[in-house]
Each structure stands twice: as structure tokens, then as C-alpha cells.
Amino acid sequence: MPKVERIDCHHIATLFAVVALFSACSLAGYTVQDASAGEEMPIGVFTNYSHTVVVRGKKNFELKAIRAELYEKSKKTVLRGVSFSEYDSDTGELLSLGHADDAIYHTDTKDAEFVGSVRLESKRQDAVLQGEYLRWIDKEKRLEGRLDRTVIISRADGSHVSGAGFVADTRKRAFNFRESVEGRIESKALPE
Numbered sequence: 621m622p623k624v625e626r627i628d629c630h631h632i633a634t635l636f637a638v639v640a641l642f643s644a645c646s647l648a649g650y651t652v653q654d655a656s657a658g659e660e661m662p663i664g665v666f667t668n669y670s671h672t673v674v675v676r677g678k679k680n681f682e683l684k685a686i687r688a689e690l691y692e693k694s695k696k697t698v699l700r701g702v703s704f705s706e707y708d709s710d711t712g713e714l715l716s717l718g719h720a721d722d723a724i725y726h727t728d729t730k731d732a733e734f735v736g737s738v739r740l741e742s743k744r745q746d747a748v749l750q751g752e753y754l755r756w757i758d759k760e761k762r763l764e765g766r767l768d769r770t771v772i773i774s775r776a777d778g779s780h781v782s783g784a785g786f787v788a789d790t791r792k793r794a795f796n797f798r799e800s801v802e803g804r805i806e807s808k809a810l811p812e
Contacts, residue, residue: 660691660692660693660694662689662690662691662698663690663691663692664688664689664690665687665688665689665690666685666687666688666689667686667687667688668684668686669683669684669685669686669687669688669699670682670683670684671683671684675709676709676710678707678709678710678712679707679712680706680707680709681704681705681706681707682704682705682707683702683703683704684702684703684704685699685700685701685702685703685723686700686701687699687700687701688700695726695727695728696724696725696726696727697724697725697727698722698723698724699722699723699724699725700721700722701719701721701722702719702720702721702722702723702734703717703718703719704717704718704719705717713743714743715742715743715744716740716741716742716743716744717740717741717743718738718739718740718741719737719738719739720734720735720736720737720738720739720754721735721736721737721738722734722735722736723735729758729759730758730759731755731756731757731758731759732755732756732758733753733754733755733756734753734754734755734756735752735753736752737750737752738750738751738752738753738754740754746775746776746777747773747774747775748772748773748774748775749771749772749773750771750772750773750774751765751769751770751771751772751786752769752770753765753766753769754771754786760789761789761790761791762787762788762789762790763786763787763788763790764785764786764787764788765784765785765786765787766784766785767784767785767798767799768784769784770782770783770784770800771783771784771786771797773795775806777806778804778806779803779804779805779806780803780804781797781801781802781803781804781805782797782800782801782802782803783797783798783799783800783801783802783803784797784798784799784800785797785798785799786798
């Protein structure tokens with residue numbers, strides 16, 4: 621099983637922490653139920669949502685969504701057209717950015733799922749992660765794909781690796797694929 625060390629997944633984890641802050645918003649006592657449909661109705665719906673975290677007077681994180689729906693019974697927040705940017709709170713430098721067509725944040729477990737066109741980019745690592753589905757498991761600090769979906773990781777130097785069953789352990793700063801791995805790693809020439 622191929623394994624690549626030293627990927628910094630901290631920025632991805634930060635996205636989920638910020639989504640957790642967002643999901644804490646509620647409209648106490650306001651619940652709309654459509655008994656005929658049998659489906660849970662959201663307790664709150666927001667359009668053109670924007671959430672900014674400021675640290676020591678400087679923007680640290682920004683989350684935007686075209687639409688956000690909060691569900692009380694199923695303990696989830698559904699986001700449509702999600703994008704985020706993370707900045708260094710000391711220098712203001714852009715550290716990472718990303719987007720997904722849709723996201724579901726589970727408020728009880730702090731787990732999240734990203735669906736559709738998913739793209740995460742780390743400026744410091746010069747790495748881009750792309751796929752159609754990613755799931756964050758907060759308790760284990762793990763980001764994973766599915767066996768039936770390909771995840772591609774690429775760098776500006778032309779290096780790229782792709783495969784199915786992507787798993788990133790943010791504690792160990794490592795990732796691997798469980799199936800169908802292929803790619804090319806560019807290495808710098810050693811001095812003679």
C-alpha cells in the first residue's frame with residue numbers, strides 16, 4: 621500500500637472546525653414541519669451565507685455558502701456551493717482554499733461530508749486535492765474518500781498521484797490509497 625509522508629492536513633481540519641462554529645447558530649423554538657411530506661424541515665435557511673473568523677484583528681478564516689440549511693432532529697447542517705479560505709493570522713498570507721458543490725456537517729459528531737466537485741488547495745504545501753467525495757471523521761482526525769471514487773493529489777512541479785479509497789491521517793500527516801494507485805513523482809536532481 622503506497623504511503624506518502626508529510627502532508628499537512630491541518631488546514632482541512634480547520635475547515636471543519638469553522639463549520640462547527642457555524643452550525644452552533646440556531647433559531648430557538650422555531651421549527652417548521654410538513655406532516656404530509658414526512659420529511660424533516662430545516663429550522664433555519666440562509667442564502668449567500670458568509671462567516672469570517674478574525675484572530676488578533678486579522679482575518680483567519682472565511683466560509684461562504686450559496687445556501688445553508690439547519691436541521692435539528694437529524695443534527696446536521698446542509699451547505700450548497702461551499703467555499704473557504706484560510707489565512708495566516710499574523711501575516712494575512714493565504715494558506716489554503718477550497719470548494720465543494722455540497723457539504724453535510726453533522727453537529728453531534730463534528731463529522732462532515734463533501735460531495736460533487738471537491739477541491740482543496742494548500743498554498744504552503746503546493747498541493748491540490750481533488751475528488752467527488754470526501755468525508756471528515758473528527759474523532760479520528762481522518763479525511764477519507766470512497767473505494768468507488770478517485771482522489772487526485774497534484775503539485776505544480778507535475779507530480780501527481782491518484783487512486784481509490786483515499787485516507788489521510790492528520791495526526792501523522794500522512795495519506796494513502798487502498799486501491800488503483802497510479803501517478804508520477806518529480807524529484808529534484810541531486811548535486812553531483
